[in-house]
Amino acid sequence: MTNAPELTGIAHRHVNLGQIDMHVAEVGTGPAVLFLHGFPSLWLTWRHQITAMAEAGYRAIAPDQRGYGDTSVPSRVQAYDIEHLSGDVVRLLDALNLEQAVVVGHDWGALVAWYTALLHPDRVRAVTGVSVPFVPRTPVPPTQYWRETLGEDFYMLWLQEPGVAEALFDADVERALNGRRVQGREAWLNGPATDRLTYPLPRGPGADRLAEAERLDRTAELVPQLRPQLGASGPLRRPHRRPAVPVHRR
Numbered sequence: 001m002t003n004a005p006e007l008t009g010i011a012h013r014h015v016n017l018g019q020i021d022m023h024v025a026e027v028g029t030g031p032a033v034l035f036l037h038g039f040p041s042l043w044l045t046w047r048h049q050i051t052a053m054a055e056a057g058y059r060a061i062a063p064d065q066r067g068y069g070d071t072s073v074p075s076r077v078q079a080y081d082i083e084h085l086s087g088d089v090v091r092l093l094d095a096l097n098l099e100q101a102v103v104v105g106h107d108w109g110a111l112v113a114w115y116t117a118l119l120h121p122d123r124v125r126a127v128t129g130v131s132v133p134f135v136p137r138t139p140v141p142p143t144q145y146w147r148e149t150l151g152e153d154f155y156m157l158w159l160q161e162p163g164v165a166e167a168l169f170d171a172d173v174e175r176a177l178n179g180r181r182v183q184g185r186e187a188w189l190n191g192p193a194t195d196r197l198t199y200p201l202p203r204g205p206g207a208d209r210l211a212e213a214e215r216l217d218r219t220a221e222l223v224p225q226l227r228p229q230l231g232a233s234g235p236l237r238r239p240h241r242r243p244a245v246p247v248h249r250r
Contacts, residue, residue: 009054010047014070015063017091019084023070024092026061028054031125032098034089035062038107038131042069045106061101063092065109086116090123099123106130 010027025043033053035046043062050060064071066088067080074080089112093101102125105113110132117127138145146154159165 010050015092015095017088017095019079019091020066020072020074020088022066022072022088022092023064024061025050025063026059027051028057028059030057030059032059032061032093032096032101034092034101034103035060036065036089036103036105036109036112037062037068038105038109040068041107049104061092061096063088065112082112082115083119085112086119089116090120093123100125102126102128104128104130105132107132111135 010025012023012025014021015024016022023043027050035043035050037043037045042064046060046062050062053060066085067073089103093099100123103113103116105111105128107130110129113127114129114132114134117124143157143160146156150157152158
């Protein structure tokens, strides 16, 4: 079980989605806003945002995504592709008897949010990506793209090696979590902890995209950005900064 602080008014439950059991935190009533965390976070990432949303008249829902926290952890790598992850969002909406929700994602959760809107547009009222803009499918395998633009030490590459992430976290969980935003292997293992996202200096077509992602507003500033576009009626506005993928809105 996750060791979460007691937060007034937030309800917790497990929802069976068929393939997995998903832990969900929710608070408030009204139009649904679904929050998707990134790596290696949990629903707790959104504790300030979901309570603010509830106070503003929305039903805020923040699950632990598959593989995280108190949600099921499938063993097969193939169980974590975007079809499964976006499917979890749809199955969760079904389980909660929700036809649609605004879907908000941060980090890896932003990718799930964008692709849920792309693959299941009828279920997404609006979509917002925090720190990660929509990125179309690359013409080459992502690992090749990262290797060419960011180098071998980029964390998405070295964490794919079996046993590496497990050894890192098992050696010092608190240190690994506190220092996780330093993306290189040696810095993550041995460097000073930092609260700022840093990358190896990229070269090539990915450099501008990373620089733009760095300029996006951080999670703590999310609620003021969302309020103008979350109304229960009337036209929705695009998320600020980057245009959303095409979404059919009712």
